[in-house]
Amino acid sequence: MSTATTTSGSRVRDGVGSSTRRPDARLKVKGDFAYSSDLQADGMVWGATLRSPHPSARIVRIDVTPALRLPGVVAVLTHEDVPGQPRYGMKVADQPVLAADVVRYQGEPVALVAADHPETARRALALIDVAYEELPALTDPEEALRDTGLLVHAERVDGKQxxxxxxxxxxHGDPDRARAEAEVVVSGYYEVGMQDQAFLGPESGLAIPAEDGGVDMYVSTQWLHDDQHQMCAALGLPPEKVRLTLSGVGGAFGGREDVSVQIHAALLALHTGRPVKMSYDREESFFGHVHRHPARMWFEHGATRDGRIVFVKAKLLFDGGAYTSTSQIVIANGSYFAAGAYEVPHAEIDGYSVFTNNPPCGAMRGFGAVQSCYGVESNLDKLARELGMDPVELRLRNAMTTGTVLPTGQAVDGPAPAAELLRRLRDRPLPPAPEGTFGLPGGLNNTSRGEGVRRGVGYAIGVKAIGFSGGVDDRSVARVRLALAGGEPVAEVHTAAAECGQGIVTVQAQIVRTELGVERVVVLPADTQVGDAGSSSASRITWMSGGAVQGACKALRERLDALGDAPLAELLDRHGPLEEEYEYAHRRTHPIDDERGQGDAHIAFAFAAHRAVVDVDTELGLVKVVELATAQDVGKAMNPLAVEGQIEGGSAQGLGLAVMEELRVVNGRVRNPSFTDYLIPTIADMPHVPIDLLELPHPDSPYGLNGVGEPPTLSSTPAIANALRAATGLELPKVPVRPEDIVQTERG
Incomplete structure (x- = not known):
């Protein structure tokens, strides 16, 4: 790891800038960590969900009587048992809590069961008699875009048609005039398959009815307060009676932004008066959360003969599935960055998200920018080939800098080291050729002898906004308390920030140690008894919750300074515990206008680049990613080891999308809802991932930090795809690239 700036030492051990060990590290390595699926309560019963087998159908009849007769069953609920609003949703409340008259995707919840044993609950589901009248399913997003008369929603709750x-x-600019003046024009069509977040801990939670008529919910999630808002509406209860506490999260990556078990478990708990646990198995998990939007994209680049990009035209079509979720923002984010990390004087970008009867899609790491980065970086390599230029040189010639004006009219006002990242990767020595068959594609099984193996090298760079965009008033609250325990000062930190594996618990403690000089820090469980922290998404949580914790600490420091210069323990002994709450907010952003898409929509930007080295057996279609080098600006590495882990993880998910991960949906039906058939990278698939960190402080953030988790997913996929194209000479317009894509095209 190399840095552009030197990380300063902390005033206390394990402060900001230290590779501090996570408090849950040993427990997770040993398998002793308590996840939400491990929760238990006295008198607990098990909840289960009946889901539609059809992508589009009318519900003719529901008879729950046979299920209620089964010994051990304590409740069976349908849409008639929802006491509050019948629909929920993060941005648009259009998704039924339980389907009433129609189902719009395979896996839509229809009924709920509570029973004394999970097997009894599963048997009861099979006894519920549901009669369906199948309806035509709209599963082609291009047909949905044409509005041929087949509607997923005959009446939309947002009033649109x-x-x-x-x-x-x-x-931006005048793309039609620029096209006429361009000396070289290339175009391409690119597809991205439906990717699953594939977190290892499926959805689970425990709902406990309370004496006040409310409910206490213990759940793995990314946004406690938004869950609370949606639960209150469906349950018909005020916020003070719906209390959420974060439980152990087994990964998230956007898949836990939408609610899953929360409302259903609470409904059953309030109906039965008993604690209810819901825990999906792996197959149900594939139906129980949103996925990455599959995309079809058309790109056109025009340039001068010496490689200056003149214009970009792009059309993006994202399949949002049956309900809205966050599709409006995902397509916006994909469109914002469809010109890539480059100076582009003229741009014409049209992004569409559509309803279909496919599974709902929403947030996943990279949030729309993954799809558009794959398209623009793939087409840029095509432009380089047409120009006869080195792909890195083409990128360097057009790389974005501080002050670059985006297609939305906003100028980049923070660090923009796109060229520096690319140079660092270009100058890195290439890995040696493999020795023996073990290092070849399929080498673990001695599949290839190397006769048809070719090596390819590919580059890509991505840019993404950090934090909520488009006019969202983004805020985060933290409470910090100082007290004596055993004669020593102890700080308690309380926020609602969801720890999803990214390390926010560790960072909060590091900030307190740095700001207050206190060694002993306790981070209280995240819950809704403190102000909203916002979502653990958009690579924002360290910035926003870190800023709130820093603000509360600074307020405490001011109070301490006013009390005198005595040792902290003496001040606390004399004046008692001290507590401060702080709400952090950054500058306001603004929505883009509808006509030309102009507006200062973003608070900050982050950049990452990858160089992929691949070996391809063109006769067998086998691929081995040999190395996936990355360079990324992180602003300030709050916890360098954790930062590297985030970059490695994002690169792994990008590799998965490039060569293996796709949820296959045929005529609206999911064909591979298991880890046997939905492939994710294992340690055997992961290449060497050398990481080059830049620390260029952002002027507006706490400690100069920047978001880290999402940018690696942008550039890793197109870098691998470009390397595969370099090795094979094939177009390879769709990811994931499968063996038959290489072999059939090669032979055809």
Missing amino acids: GNVVRHVRIR
Whole structure:
């Protein structure tokens, strides 16, 4: 690891800038960590969900009587038992808590069961008699875009008509005139398959009815307060009676932003008066959360003969599935960055998200920018080939810098080291050729002898906004308390920030140690008894919750300074415990306008680049990613080891999307809802991932930090795809690239 700036030492051990050990590290390594699926309560019963087998159907009849007769069953609920609002949703409340008259995707919840044993609950589900009348399913997003008359929602709750969730229109400069003046024009069509977050801990939670008529919910999630808001509406209860506490989260990556078990478990708990545990198995998990939007994209680049990009035209089509979730923002984010990390004087970008009867899609790491980065970086390599230029040189010639004006009209006002990241990767020595068959594609099984193996090298760079964009008033609250325990000062930190594996618990403690000089720090469980922290998404939580914790600490420091210069323990002994709460907010952003898509929509930007080295057996279609080098600006490495872990993880998910991960949906039906058939990278698939960190402080953030978790997922996939194209000479327009894509095209 190399840095552009030197990380300063902390004033106390394990402060900001230290590779501090996570408090849950040993427990997780040993298998002793308590996840939400491990929760238990006296008198607990098990909840289960009946789901539609059809992607589109009318519900003719539901008879729950046979299930209620089964010994051990304590409740069976349908849509008639929802006491509050019948629909929920993060941005648009259009998803039924339980389907009433129609189902719009395979896996839609229809009924709930509570029983004294999970097997009894599963047997009861099979006894519920549901009669369906199958309806035509709209599963082609292009047909949905054309609005041919087949509607997923005959009446939309947002008052709009048709299947288009949102059309994002961005116009910058005069792209038609620029096209006429361009000396070289290339175009390409690119596809991205539906990727699953594939977190290892499926959805689970425990709902406990309370004496006040409310409910206490212990659940793995990314946003406690938004869950609370949606639960209150469905349960017909005020916020003070719906209390959520974060339980152990086994990964998230966007898949836990939408609610899953929360409302259903609470409904059953309030109905039965008993604690209810719900825990999906792996197959149900594939139906129980949103996925990455599959995309179809058309790109056109125009340039001068010496490689200056003149214009970009792009059309993005994202399949949002049956309900809105966050599709309007995902397509906006994909459209914002469809011109890539480059100076582009003229741009015409149209982004569409549409409803279909496919599974709902929403947030996943990278949030729309993954798809558009794959498209723009793939087409840029095509432009380099047409120009006869080195792909890195083409990128360097057009790399974005501080002050670059985006297609949305906003100028980049923070560090923009796109060229520096690319140079660092270009200058890194290439890995040696493999020795023996073990290092070849399929080498673990001695599949290839190397006769048809070719090596390819590919580059890509991505840019993404950090934090909520488009006018969201983003805020985060933290409470810090200082007291004596055993004669020593102890600090308690309380926020609602969801620890999803990214390390926010550790960072909060590091900030307190740095700001207050206190060694002993206790981070209290995240819950809704403190102010909203916002979502653990958009690579924002360290910035926002870290800023709130820092603000509370600074307020405490001011109070301590006013009390005198005595040792901290003496001040606390004399004046008692001290507590401060602080709400952090950054500058306001603004939505883009509907006509030309102009507006200062973003608070900050982050950059990452990858160089992929691949070996491809062109006769067998086997691929081995030999190395996936990355360079990324992180602003300030709050916990360098954790930062590296985030970059490695994001690169692994990008590798998965490039060569193996796709949820296969045929005519609206999921064909591979298991880890046997939905492949994710294992340690055997992971290449060497050398990491080059830059620390260029952002002027507006706490400690100069920047978001880290999402940028690696942008550039890793197209870097691998570009390397595969370099090795094979094939177009390879879709990811994931499968063996038959290489072999059949090669032979054809």
